[in-house]
Amino acid sequence: xxxxxxxxxxxxxxxxxxxxxxxxVLVLGLAQTACVFSGLVLVQAMGRDLSLAERRLGxxxxxxxxxxxxxxxxxxxxxxxxxxxxxxxxxxxxxxGSNADIESVSYQIYIRDAPANGDGExxxxxxxxxxxxFVIAPWLEGGDGAPGEGVVAGSxxxxxxxxxxxxxxxPWPVTARLARTGSELDRAVLxxxxxxxxxIDASLDAGVDTYASLDPHRDYSVALVRVADRDRAQSVVxxxxxxxxxxTAVGSGELLTGTASAIRGHSGAIAALAxxxxxxxxxxxxxxxxxxxxxxxxxxxxxRTIGASRxxxxxxxxxxxxxxxxxxxxxxxxxxxxxxxxxxxxxxGALAPARVLAAAGAALLVSLLVGxxxxxxxxxxxxxxxxxxxxxTP
Numbered sequence: 001x002x003x004x005x006x007x008x009x010x011x012x013x014x015x016x017x018x019x020x021x022x023x024x025v026l027v028l029g030l031a032q033t034a035c036v037f038s039g040l041v042l043v044q045a046m047g048r049d050l051s052l053a054e055r056r057l058g059x060x061x062x063x064x065x066x067x068x069x070x071x072x073x074x075x076x077x078x079x080x081x082x083x084x085x086x087x088x089x090x091x092x093x094x095x096x097g098s099n100a101d102i103e104s105v106s107y108q109i110y111i112r113d114a115p116a117n118g119d120g121e122x123x124x125x126x127x128x129x130x131x132x133x134f135v136i137a138p139w140l141e142g143g144d145g146a147p148g149e150g151v152v153a154g155s156x157x158x159x160x161x162x163x164x165x166x167x168x169x170x171p172w173p174v175t176a177r178l179a180r181t182g183s184e185l186d187r188a189v190l191x192x193x194x195x196x197x198x199x200i201d202a203s204l205d206a207g208v209d210t211y212a213s214l215d216p217h218r219d220y221s222v223a224l225v226r227v228a229d230r231d232r233a234q235s236v237v238x239x240x241x242x243x244x245x246x247x248t249a250v251g252s253g254e255l256l257t258g259t260a261s262a263i264r265g266h267s268g269a270i271a272a273l274a275x276x277x278x279x280x281x282x283x284x285x286x287x288x289x290x291x292x293x294x295x296x297x298x299x300x301x302x303x304r305t306i307g308a309s310r311x312x313x314x315x316x317x318x319x320x321x322x323x324x325x326x327x328x329x330x331x332x333x334x335x336x337x338x339x340x341x342x343x344x345x346x347x348x349g350a351l352a353p354a355r356v357l358a359a360a361g362a363a364l365l366v367s368l369l370v371g372x373x374x375x376x377x378x379x380x381x382x383x384x385x386x387x388x389x390x391x392x393t394p
Contacts, residue, residue, distance in 0.1 A: 029328025325371030
């Protein structure tokens with residue numbers, strides 16, 4: 001028939017004919033999507049922050065030449081590496097390579113630039129290896145951990161207005177800064193081993209021959225060790241102290257190990273809370289779907305009276321639910337996004353577009369699947385109940 005009503009147009013006409021019912025389902029779909037989207041973004045942001053906090057705990061083990069460790073006050077020792085002026089050849093640590101529990105080793109070398117007039121404190125210069133480093137990189141606020149021709153300055157390092165720091169009478173460009181660590185690193189300057197070699201050359205030009213024999217690629221002041229299993233850190237400390245001569249290994253202790261475990265536990269708890277919040281909204285949606293379907297039993301009887309099959313009824317009503325939930329889902333994401341962007345502290349700063357798109361896509365998909373599935377199940381249950389009533393009717 002020309003101008004006849006097709007099944008494809010029924011869902012849209014039904015939606016317009018029942019604005020209150022449509023609004024209820026749309027609001028529930030909106031809340032569900034906003035909850036899923038916000039939960040995904042917040043869990044990602046908090047997980048990223050907790051992961052950063054765990055990585056900022058520093059090395060699992062520090063290995064100093066025994067003579068160097070005797071110069072350090074135990075209260076000043078941190079797992080980021082505590083500067084001390086002592087240098088030994090790395091070859092003395094070669095036996096550490098035979099321990100399967102050691103995952104990686106990174107070296108630091110410490111030198112100092114004393115003030116020319118003798119007034120003020122000397123500036124520690126820390127040579128490190130960006131390629132193997134796992135201690136400095138988590139604290140970097142700018143750059144990629146490879147300062148190149150420049151240096152990395154601690155939060156309190158003497159950086160001038162031009163963005164340079166003067167060491168051994170020469171200005172050196174600062175290409176990255178460290179976040180405040182609460183340790184000696186705050187007042188220190190860091191450089192990769194190649195730049196440290198140039199700093200040593202500058203010290204010779206400035207008349208300081210203390211480091212003339214120091215080779216940044218051969219020597220070390222401290223070895224920072226990461227173990228594959230933190231629970232075995234103490235056994236590795238004991239092994240090093242027994243089998244490697246003229247060094248002393250110091251572990252992070254139970255405090256930092258417990259802190260790392262607690263951080264991982266908090267990550268799981270945050271994800272669980274987000275899942276519980278979504279389940280509450282999902283339960284509300286299922287309850288509302290059931291209540292609304294009870295009001296549509298008369299509509300189901302009309303469909304059955306005109307000879308529509310159960311599959312046809314389900315297809316029409318699921319199509320209707322798809323339209324409503326799609327509108328609600330898109331609105332939920334649109335409302336949640338500016339709120340999340342405004343709460344920069346909760347999301348760890350600016351929202352990364354790739355992560356936002358992934359979270360939005362996942363939230364939309366979940367909302368549509370849950371909405372359509374709950375509608376389909378509710379319609380089937382109502383249709384079976386209606387069939388049972390018809391069988392009991394004389």
